[in-house]
Amino acid sequence: MNRFALFPLALLSAVTPSAGETTVIRNATVLTVTKGTFQGSILIRDGKIVEAGEKVLVPDGARVIDAGGQFVMPGIIDCHSHIAADSINEGAVAVSSMVGIEDVINPDDPDIYRALAGGVTTANILHGSANPIGGKCQVMKMRWGKDAQGLIFEGAPPGIKFALGENVKRSGSPGNGFGASPGLRYPASRMGVEDVIRQALTEARAYQKEWRDYQAKLDRHEQAIPPRRDLRLEPLVEVLEGKRYVHAHCYRADEILMLLHVADDFGFKIRTLQHVLEGYKVAGEIAAHGTGASTFSDWWAYKAEAFDAIPYNAAIMVRKGVLVSLNSDSAELMRHLNTEAAKAMKYGGLNETEALSLVTINPAKQLGIENRVGSIEPGKDADLTIFDKHPLSNYAKVEKVFIDGDLYFDREKDLEERPGKDARKKALIDKEKVQEKKNRKKPEPTEDKKSEEPGGAQ
Amino acid sequence: MKNVIAMLLAAASLTYAQAPGPIALRGARVVTVSGPILEKGTVLLRNGLIEAVGENVNLPKDAWIIDAQGVTVYPGLIDALSTVGLPETPPQPTTPRTETPATPRFGAQDLPVPVEQGPEFRPFTTTWVRAADLLNPADRRIEETRSAGFSSVVAFPSTGIFAGEGAFLNLSGEKQGRMVVTSPAGQYVTLASHGFGTYPGSLMGVIAYIRQVSCDADHYKLELQSYATHPVGQKRPNYDRAVEGLLESPRLLLPADDAKQLDRMIRFAAELKRPAVLYGGHQAYKIADLVAKSGVPLLVNLKWPEKSKDADPDQEESFRTLELRDRAASSPAALEKAGARFAFYSGGTAAKDVRKALKRAVDAGLTEAAAVRALTLSAAEIYGVADRVGSIEPGKIANLVVVKGSLFDEKAQIRYVFVDGVKYEPVPEAPPSGDREGRAAPGGVQ
Numbered sequence: 021m022n023r024f025a026l027f028p029l030a031l032l033s034a035v036t037p038s039a040g041e042t043t044v045i046r047n048a049t050v051l052t053v054t055k056g057t058f059q060g061s062i063l064i065r066d067g068k069i070v071e072a073g074e075k076v077l078v079p080d081g082a083r084v085i086d087a088g089g090q091f092v093m094p095g096i097i098d099c100h101s102h103i104a105a106d107s108i109n110e111g112a113v114a115v116s117s118m119v120g121i122e123d124v125i126n127p128d129d130p131d132i133y134r135a136l137a138g139g140v141t142t143a144n145i146l147h148g149s150a151n152p153i154g155g156k157c158q159v160m161k162m163r164w165g166k167d168a169q170g171l172i173f174e175g176a177p178p179g180i181k182f183a184l185g186e187n188v189k190r191s192g193s194p195g196n197g198f199g200a201s202p203g204l205r206y207p208a209s210r211m212g213v214e215d216v217i218r219q220a221l222t223e224a225r226a227y228q229k230e231w232r233d234y235q236a237k238l239d240r241h242e243q244a245i246p247p248r249r250d251l252r253l254e255p256l257v258e259v260l261e262g263k264r265y266v267h268a269h270c271y272r273a274d275e276i277l278m279l280l281h282v283a284d285d286f287g288f289k290i291r292t293l294q295h296v297l298e299g300y301k302v303a304g305e306i307a308a309h310g311t312g313a314s315t316f317s318d319w320w321a322y323k324a325e326a327f328d329a330i331p332y333n334a335a336i337m338v339r340k341g342v343l344v345s346l347n348s349d350s351a352e353l354m355r356h357l358n359t360e361a362a363k364a365m366k367y368g369g370l371n372e373t374e375a376l377s378l379v380t381i382n383p384a385k386q387l388g389i390e391n392r393v394g395s396i397e398p399g400k401d402a403d404l405t406i407f408d409k410h411p412l413s414n415y416a417k418v419e420k421v422f423i424d425g426d427l428y429f430d431r432e433k434d435l436e437e438r439p440g441k442d443a444r445k446k447a448l449i450d451k452e453k454v455q456e457k458k459n460r461k462k463p464e465p466t467e468d469k470k471s472e473e474p475g476g477a478q
Numbered sequence: 479m480k481n482v483i484a485m486l487l488a489a490a491s492l493t494y495a496q497a498p499g500p501i502a503l504r505g506a507r508v509v510t511v512s513g514p515i516l517e518k519g520t521v522l523l524r525n526g527l528i529e530a531v532g533e534n535v536n537l538p539k540d541a542w543i544i545d546a547q548g549v550t551v552y553p554g555l556i557d558a559l560s561t562v563g564l565p566e567t568p569p570q571p572t573t574p575r576t577e578t579p580a581t582p583r584f585g586a587q588d589l590p591v592p593v594e595q596g597p598e599f600r601p602f603t604t605t606w607v608r609a610a611d612l613l614n615p616a617d618r619r620i621e622e623t624r625s626a627g628f629s630s631v632v633a634f635p636s637t638g639i640f641a642g643e644g645a646f647l648n649l650s651g652e653k654q655g656r657m658v659v660t661s662p663a664g665q666y667v668t669l670a671s672h673g674f675g676t677y678p679g680s681l682m683g684v685i686a687y688i689r690q691v692s693c694d695a696d697h698y699k700l701e702l703q704s705y706a707t708h709p710v711g712q713k714r715p716n717y718d719r720a721v722e723g724l725l726e727s728p729r730l731l732l733p734a735d736d737a738k739q740l741d742r743m744i745r746f747a748a749e750l751k752r753p754a755v756l757y758g759g760h761q762a763y764k765i766a767d768l769v770a771k772s773g774v775p776l777l778v779n780l781k782w783p784e785k786s787k788d789a790d791p792d793q794e795e796s797f798r799t800l801e802l803r804d805r806a807a808s809s810p811a812a813l814e815k816a817g818a819r820f821a822f823y824s825g826g827t828a829a830k831d832v833r834k835a836l837k838r839a840v841d842a843g844l845t846e847a848a849a850v851r852a853l854t855l856s857a858a859e860i861y862g863v864a865d866r867v868g869s870i871e872p873g874k875i876a877n878l879v880v881v882k883g884s885l886f887d888e889k890a891q892i893r894y895v896f897v898d899g900v901k902y903e904p905v906p907e908a909p910p911s912g913d914r915e916g917r918a919a920p921g922g923v924q
Contacts, residue, residue: 107680
């Protein structure tokens with residue numbers, strides 16, 4: 021592990037007694053996204069960006085990474101992903117707000133590492149789109165190698181998935197992956213979707229009142245036992261109180277407006293519209309509501325409601341004042357979100373910074389974590405991606421990825437380690453073959469009967 | 479005619495089983511587990527209990543003395559998670575209510591009613607089913623298991639999310655009531671999802687459901703307490719058998735096989751604030767320290783992962799799969815080293831192959847002392863019955879296994895298994911089929 025190579029810290033620790041790692045990335049083209057682009061260096065200490073500028077003093081003992089000819093940008097943020105979880109959809113119920121990704125984080129999912137290799141450092145892992153009100157989301161950092169808790173983006177505001185349209189109404193969709201045909205569940209129409217959401221939020225209001233009444237009784241020193249906890253309604257109360265962000269899967273303009281009206285009626289904001297392929301038709305209304313939009317660059321036509329899409333969607337919404345991000349919704353697309361962003365320059369004429377914002381600071385804002393990540397600024401987490409070429413070029417490859425100042429992906433190291441990994445695997449295969457041979461040489465007299473033995477206990 | 483013989487044999491074995499006065503095993507190597515090993519020890523059994531153990535034991539005149547030189551006496555082995563003694567078809571859990579309604583609507587045949595989600599909705603839940611009430615002493619697996627050295631199993635109903643309450647059983651196989659050492663021993667929980675068409679249909683749904691039932695149990699307790707104090711003028715709480723079953727279970731058994739599941743379930747148990755025992759543990763070698771630190775006991779499945787016999791030889795397997803197969807059996811050694819609490823269960827290993835499986839764990843670094851302990855006293859401790867079983871101490875239940883040689887020598891023959899002081903001799907391996915009557919198992923007399 022030479023990435024944590026020891027260096028003489030004596031002098032440094034005299035200055036900053038509790039100093040941990042200090043790293044300087046220098047000679048790079050630094051794309052800060054919020055503070056312009058320059059040729060210079062970034063100083064990282066204790067996992068945070070301390071300084072970024074054309075001239076940065078290298079402290080004694082600092083690890084120096086020479087990024088000459090390379091490009092550093094903030095770690096990419098994906099506002100919509102389904103990796104790193106052992107389950108995604110809880111589909112038989114129309115409201116599945118009692119379930120959450122946090123309970124099923126899978127830190128062993130190799131897609132985490134692959135996302136890193138595409139420069140992604142943070143992703144919002146959402147419940148699927150099987151229900152009008154889905155499960156709770158989890159914002160994660162791609163800290164490959166850490167356990168489930170280690171992946172959680174600590175302090176990120178909680179979120180929940182809502183979904184509209186075809187996936188949730190499921191009319192005429194027997195065996196579409198959402199269960200066998202008898203599993204057609206209410207709602208069966210777009211009207212029903214609205215009803216389900218209104219009904220659930222109305223129940224949540226009543227539930228909220230139940231607890232307020234209980235609290236009032238306690239305040240009056242009256243005897244009372246607390247109401248039954250309803251894990252399905254608790255997150256919806258948080259939605260009503262603005263404490264939990266709604267990320268709503270949607271396509272069509274009419275249902276987008278429907279959802280914004282519902283939110284207005286219940287007095288909360290939809291944090292982001294996800295996919296939102298017809299967002300360009302109602303961009304003004306989305307902006308007026310203060311809602312973010314997280315869309316695809318040019319992925320559509322995979323179902324009827326996703327046909328009326330254009331590649332200018334992101335740019336039009338940006339120009340109309342919507343906070344826009346581009347997301348992946350796919351473990352594959354997740355690996356090249358930088359080029360997805362670049363498409364918004366060709367279609368819609370965004371400038372470089374605007375394009376990069378779509379996959380950095382904008383999704384950070386949508387997830388409420390912009391004070392921590394999304395740009396290269398002193399005080400922010402040292403979540404950085406180094407590309408060998410300009411990240412908006414489709415020839416660009418990720419060289420290194422840092423999260424909290426730690427190196428989580430290093431292309432060179434990865435290539436170096438491959439033969440060793442192959443050898444370790446081959447050793448295991450060979451070991452097993454030797455064992456098999458040994459077993460075959462001296463067969464157990466009872467071997468043949470074994471399969472007829474009554475099954476064991478469990 | 480055959481039947482008559484069978485009956486005679488059965489009767490013989492019954493009288494034989496009931497008769498014993500004091501029995502002394504003399505001159506044996508005694509692995510007490512709770513104390514030091516006695517190289518030339520004597521164990522005296524009377525009335526189903528261990529009366530004395532030591533190097534110099536005064537034997538009563540009427541004692542039946544078994545010269546036990548050259549054999550080793552261990553506490554009877556305990557299979558810490560099993561279904562032995564329970565009917566093959568367990569009671570069906572309540573099915574979730576997504577079925578066709580009685581009156582079809584809109585002329586459709588198969589429109590379902592929406593799944594209910596209220597406090598009465600308890601899918602795949604039979605918390606109230608008790609293994610102790612379901613015992614079938616005629617289960618032929620009792621004899622097979624006992625013949626492999628087990629005096630006890632902890633048997634659980636196994637179907638559903640909350641499958642039911644287990645019982646710590648002695649494999650005496652005669653009368654149901656005599657078999658039960660303690661009940662309920664715990665609530666068996668699975669995380670099996672039941673498909674997309676029902677709630678809960680996903681892993682996170684099952685976890686959320688368990689969490690809700692646990693919350694409901696806490697609330698139910700409050701309601702009952704409140705009502706008991708002031709019944710007059712108060713609304714009567716609804717009786718909830720699902721929650722009753724959970725509340726009377728002294729511990730939850732939660733599944734956790736790989737490292738992430740172990741981590742997940744250790745956290746979940748802490749969140750639920752209920753005593754828990756994990757089962758599975760094949761990847762415990764990876765996070766044994768965390769298991770130790772949590773204090774949550776782990777039942778390790780002795781059915782080590784193996785390459786499927788039908789596996790396509792050309793199919794490339796992942797490094798992880800290969801590594802798991804290579805290292806699973808080193809989990810007990812890692813747990814021992816870390817100081818974790820663990821016991822074993824056969825998990826589908828045929829009873830006669832348990833020692834082979836155990837040997838793999840020993841070959842991978844588990845000490846023999848820890849292996850014996852995991853199969854005896856540790857299991858008893860985990861289920862809160864260590865004052866009665868699990869070691870060879872005066873006053874404890876006379877559950878012993880007597881081996882010619884060492885338990886860890888695969889070829890060493892098991893001579894006797896004592897259960898509640900009754901001596902059983904292992905039956906030769908069952909013939910593949912037929913000829914059942916010939917095997918007058920003690921279980922057959924019922």
